[in-house]
Amino acid sequence: MALGQTAAIVLAAGAGTRMASEGNKVSLEIDGRPMLDWSLRVLHEAAAVDRIILVAARSDLDLWRKAAARFPKLKAVVEGGTTRHASEFLGLAVLATDIEAGVVDLVLVHDAVRPFASGELVQRLITRARESGAAIPGVQVGSGLVTAADGEVTGYPPGLWAVQTPQAFKARLVLDAHRRAQTDRFTGTDTASVVERAGFAVDVIEGSYDNIKVTTPDDLVRARAIAEHLALGGSTTLLTADTFGA
Amino acid sequence: MLPLEGRTVIDWTLSALRAVPEVAEVVVVLSHVTPSSVGDSLVARPEEIPRSFITARSWLEAVESALESATPSKRVLLQPANRPLVPAVCLRTVMEAGKVRPVTVAAVPVKNTYKRAVDGRVAETVLRQHLFLLQGPWLFDRATLNDAVGQARHFQWSITDELSLCRRVQLPIHLVEGDHGNVPITSEADLWLMERLWH
Numbered sequence: 001m002a003l004g005q006t007a008a009i010v011l012a013a014g015a016g017t018r019m020a021s022e023g024n025k026v027s028l029e030i031d032g033r034p035m036l037d038w039s040l041r042v043l044h045e046a047a048a049v050d051r052i053i054l055v056a057a058r059s060d061l062d063l064w065r066k067a068a069a070r071f072p073k074l075k076a077v078v079e080g081g082t083t084r085h086a087s088e089f090l091g092l093a094v095l096a097t098d099i100e101a102g103v104v105d106l107v108l109v110h111d112a113v114r115p116f117a118s119g120e121l122v123q124r125l126i127t128r129a130r131e132s133g134a135a136i137p138g139v140q141v142g143s144g145l146v147t148a149a150d151g152e153v154t155g156y157p158p159g160l161w162a163v164q165t166p167q168a169f170k171a172r173l174v175l176d177a178h179r180r181a182q183t184d185r186f187t188g189t190d191t192a193s194v195v196e197r198a199g200f201a202v203d204v205i206e207g208s209y210d211n212i213k214v215t216t217p218d219d220l221v222r223a224r225a226i227a228e229h230l231a232l233g234g235s236t237t238l239l240t241a242d243t244f245g246a
Numbered sequence: 247m248l249p250l251e252g253r254t255v256i257d258w259t260l261s262a263l264r265a266v267p268e269v270a271e272v273v274v275v276l277s278h279v280t281p282s283s284v285g286d287s288l289v290a291r292p293e294e295i296p297r298s299f300i301t302a303r304s305w306l307e308a309v310e311s312a313l314e315s316a317t318p319s320k321r322v323l324l325q326p327a328n329r330p331l332v333p334a335v336c337l338r339t340v341m342e343a344g345k346v347r348p349v350t351v352a353a354v355p356v357k358n359t360y361k362r363a364v365d366g367r368v369a370e371t372v373l374r375q376h377l378f379l380l381q382g383p384w385l386f387d388r389a390t391l392n393d394a395v396g397q398a399r400h401f402q403w404s405i406t407d408e409l410s411l412c413r414r415v416q417l418p419i420h421l422v423e424g425d426h427g428n429v430p431i432t433s434e435a436d437l438w439l440m441e442r443l444w445h
Contacts, residue, residue: 153419
């Protein structure tokens with residue numbers, strides 16, 4: 001049976017209030033290129049990805065529409081919502097007709113503030129999601145995480161993974177799950193949580209410690225250091241801080 | 247003992263302790279390094295808090311030996327040597343809160359999404375507002391720590407760090423606000439990055 005298309009939704013509409021910078025944080029430069037360029041490039045260069053939908057802030061729409069010249073797979077730039085969850089749904093809405101027609105059968109959802117996802121990771125996610133329906137990357141957390149209330153430790157949760165993006169799903173599955181969430185007014189913390197809530201299984205595969213989320217000025221310094229390290233040919237595991245998950 | 251900006255990592259960490267006047271004495275517990283190889287740079291100058299150096303082969307032995315070596319005190323601060331960026335305010339907050347509690351530690355709320363997975367499959371998404379990452383320093387009531395370490399030795403429990411000791415003895419742990427910048431150095435790559443974070 002012939003495979004359908006794989007579409008990637010890149011979420012870049014976040015306000016970036018923790019970054020305390022002028023303009024959107026995805027415009028901040030890492031090694032001379034905007035952060036969003038890094039995130040788009042890995043998906044654009046993935047042979048298995050056929051098209052990219054970018055969900056951006058209203059103020060950035062014109063800026064990023066010009067990016068289509070650099071990334072021909074970038075087929076639409078749409079305005080995001082007030083939450084990550086809402087932006088995700090708006091990205092899926094662009095694809096809904098093609099998903100229902102079976103043209104698009106796999107969807108990746110990626111946070112633009114994760115500039116260091118690798119092509120190899122994208123391929124592994126796609127392969128696993130085609131088999132199981134849903135696959136997300138994560139890194140296992142050692143000891144040191146606790147649950148607490150009112151400043152007192154209440155528990156020691158075992159088997160935790162800090163999850164990352166891109167997250168890959170069979171297209172009908174994630175669209176159905178999001179529509180159910182919309183009906184029930186449920187807001188997910190990440191795409192997988194929407195799929196989990198709808199009762200679908202989600203596989204976790206090994207992510208990368210380099211695949212950090214850049215949300216604070218410290219993270220940006222780390223990101224620039226990782227870019228420098230990667231440019232020097234390093235395969236890295238940089239800092240065991242809480243900067244890896246989704 | 248790795249070099250960082252012209253000094254060793256542990257030297258930076260020891261310097262951070264200067265911010266806490268209540269610290270009357272520092273016992274440095276080393277592994278894989280003999281005290282004689284510490285070098286002059288780590289020996290406390292006259293104006294500094296007195297320091298002594300001992301070696302240990304395990305976490306439990308390290309704490310036991312340090313407790314035996316240190317002069318009497320009501321409380322004991324355990325500061326990971328590989329966290330040279332521990333802020334003074336963090337140390338002071340732990341010291342203040344720990345005056346009336348058996349165990350206090352600095353921690354930060356997590357920024358990311360965490361899921362519990364079983365056999366490679368998501369079992370649940372954990373509400374992040376309830377999750378905290380422990381960083382240290384830890385402040386123990388000394389009698390409580392002595393007793394806990396004694397129990398661990400007596401019952402031959404496998405204890406690898408402060409958290410596993412507190413869990414095993416069922417000690418209540420109080421959290422105070424840590425700092426996301428207080429990252430540990432666990433590899434040469436961490437060190438490489440740390441140097442860039444400082445510039």
